[in-house]
Amino acid sequence: MKTNKKDIFITTIDTHKKIIYKIVNSYCKNSEDRKDLEQEIIIQLWNSFDRYNTEYKYSTWMYRIALNVAISFYRKEKKWSAKSDFYNEESIFSIVEEKSKEETELDYHLKLLQEFIHNLNELNKALMLLYLEEKSYEEIAEILGITTTNVATKISRIKLKLKNEFQKNIK
Amino acid sequence: MEAVELKIIREAYNNKLDKTLSLNLSSMEDLQLGKSRNSTKKILTYRVFEVVMFSFLVMFLGWYIANNWDQTHLVISGVIVNIFALVALVGSIGQVVLLQQIDFSKPIVEIRKKIELVNSHGLLFIKIIFFSAPVWWSYAIIAVDLSLGVDLYVHLEQDFVARYLVVNFLLIIPLVWFFYKLSYKNLHIKWVRKTIGLFTGTKIMKALAFLNDIEEFENLER
Numbered sequence: 001m002k003t004n005k006k007d008i009f010i011t012t013i014d015t016h017k018k019i020i021y022k023i024v025n026s027y028c029k030n031s032e033d034r035k036d037l038e039q040e041i042i043i044q045l046w047n048s049f050d051r052y053n054t055e056y057k058y059s060t061w062m063y064r065i066a067l068n069v070a071i072s073f074y075r076k077e078k079k080w081s082a083k084s085d086f087y088n089e090e091s092i093f094s095i096v097e098e099k100s101k102e103e104t105e106l107d108y109h110l111k112l113l114q115e116f117i118h119n120l121n122e123l124n125k126a127l128m129l130l131y132l133e134e135k136s137y138e139e140i141a142e143i144l145g146i147t148t149t150n151v152a153t154k155i156s157r158i159k160l161k162l163k164n165e166f167q168k169n170i171k
Numbered sequence: 172m173e174a175v176e177l178k179i180i181r182e183a184y185n186n187k188l189d190k191t192l193s194l195n196l197s198s199m200e201d202l203q204l205g206k207s208r209n210s211t212k213k214i215l216t217y218r219v220f221e222v223v224m225f226s227f228l229v230m231f232l233g234w235y236i237a238n239n240w241d242q243t244h245l246v247i248s249g250v251i252v253n254i255f256a257l258v259a260l261v262g263s264i265g266q267v268v269l270l271q272q273i274d275f276s277k278p279i280v281e282i283r284k285k286i287e288l289v290n291s292h293g294l295l296f297i298k299i300i301f302f303s304a305p306v307w308w309s310y311a312i313i314a315v316d317l318s319l320g321v322d323l324y325v326h327l328e329q330d331f332v333a334r335y336l337v338v339n340f341l342l343i344i345p346l347v348w349f350f351y352k353l354s355y356k357n358l359h360i361k362w363v364r365k366t367i368g369l370f371t372g373t374k375i376m377k378a379l380a381f382l383n384d385i386e387e388f389e390n391l392e393r
Contacts, residue, residue: 006204014194018185021192039202046204048276061276068275068282075381092198096191106183113180122381123388126279132181145278150391163173 009049013042016062019133021093023063026117026125027070037073038092041066056142063135063143067126074122109170116165124158131155211273214289218266225260232256235313244324245316248309255303262295284385290378294353297370302350305339355379356386 013020020041028034044065052061117128123144130140137155141148232253239245269285303310315323324332357363358379368376 010194010196010199013199017192017194018188021188042199042202043204043206044275048274051276053276064277064279065275067279068277071279071283072286075377092195092202094193094195095188096193106180109176109180110184113177121384123279123283123384132177134181143279145280146389147391150389153391154388159174159177162177 005049009046012058013045016059017093019059019062020066021095022129022133023066023070025114026129027074027122029118033073035091037070040073041069042092044069057139060139060143063130067129067143071122071126109166112166112169113162116162120158124154127151127154128158131158211270215267215270218263218270218289218292221263222260222267225256225263228256229253229260232313235317242322245312245322248312248324251303251306251309252313255299258299259296262292266292280385280389284382287378287382287385291355291375291382293371293375294367294379297367298350298353301353302346304346305342308335355382358383 020038024034024038024041028037045062048061048065052058117125117132120128127140127144130143135143137148137151140151140155144151232249236246236249236253239249266289269289273282273285273289275282312323315321352360352363353367354363358367364376367379
């Protein structure tokens, strides 16, 4: 029964791995911290797995947990990786780096976008990540705990900043 | 950066991740799922300990007041110190309640507020110390009576007591004002920021600054 639960959990993580990967990358630049954060997110998801409230979409529930853990991690003065060798060394996610010529320009834009998100404060970072995932304003409001109007206003302000940032860097 | 361009970047990134990102199954299997580094449980232990300590202190002071019922100055001192101990006890109970409400599957703003209120708990003690300034003699009278068995009050000159009472009575209003000023909502005021920073330290300052950020984030106008 226990193994069955773990198998279901692993399948769920596999299905939603992009969510965790993107959040971890937005909140941590250091690769060791990234490993720690992805592991802590998965542990917290596992601990809450039995308490999943079916009135929410699984991704909404997952975003809340992952973002809450990421913000806590980001705000810690000493990151976990600096303390001890608590977890195994290998990363939970593997990524194969492959670049073709056509991807180069897009990669530059993506890098700019990631840099822009990285420089936002913890809460705006969460907001922007959810917006980029094409979540509806209602769902973003539900995950963050603010009003839909507030979500819309903040997103339009951040998009304006983003536009200026891109105009400065791409001529 | 138009919405369409943003969509192109987003889709390209998703396609790339679909092709290149995979779950490392052996790491996933090896992960010790029960071992979180989340420090909530550790903080909860500290706060429960605080609750126990302050409960004992409140009860002990109650016993002290009852035991010295015939000596007005000791009863007054005991009541004053007990009020501050009660404030600290209520604050610590509030912290235990907050910590038990921390559930990462709840909305982010709600949980962040609770976490930062827990992180800024130390400010309460600084406020209690400042706010009890007019009655510091109560602490001294009780401490000397309990530790050395000496009643300090009978050695004080009546003139000094009268002056002390007048001056400290006048201090109450500015201290109430000071008590309310020392809050994250007033971090934009230089002296508030400097005072809190001086007496609390970086961790509490960071928590208070973030409480301010959360409030701004919740506020549509800012």
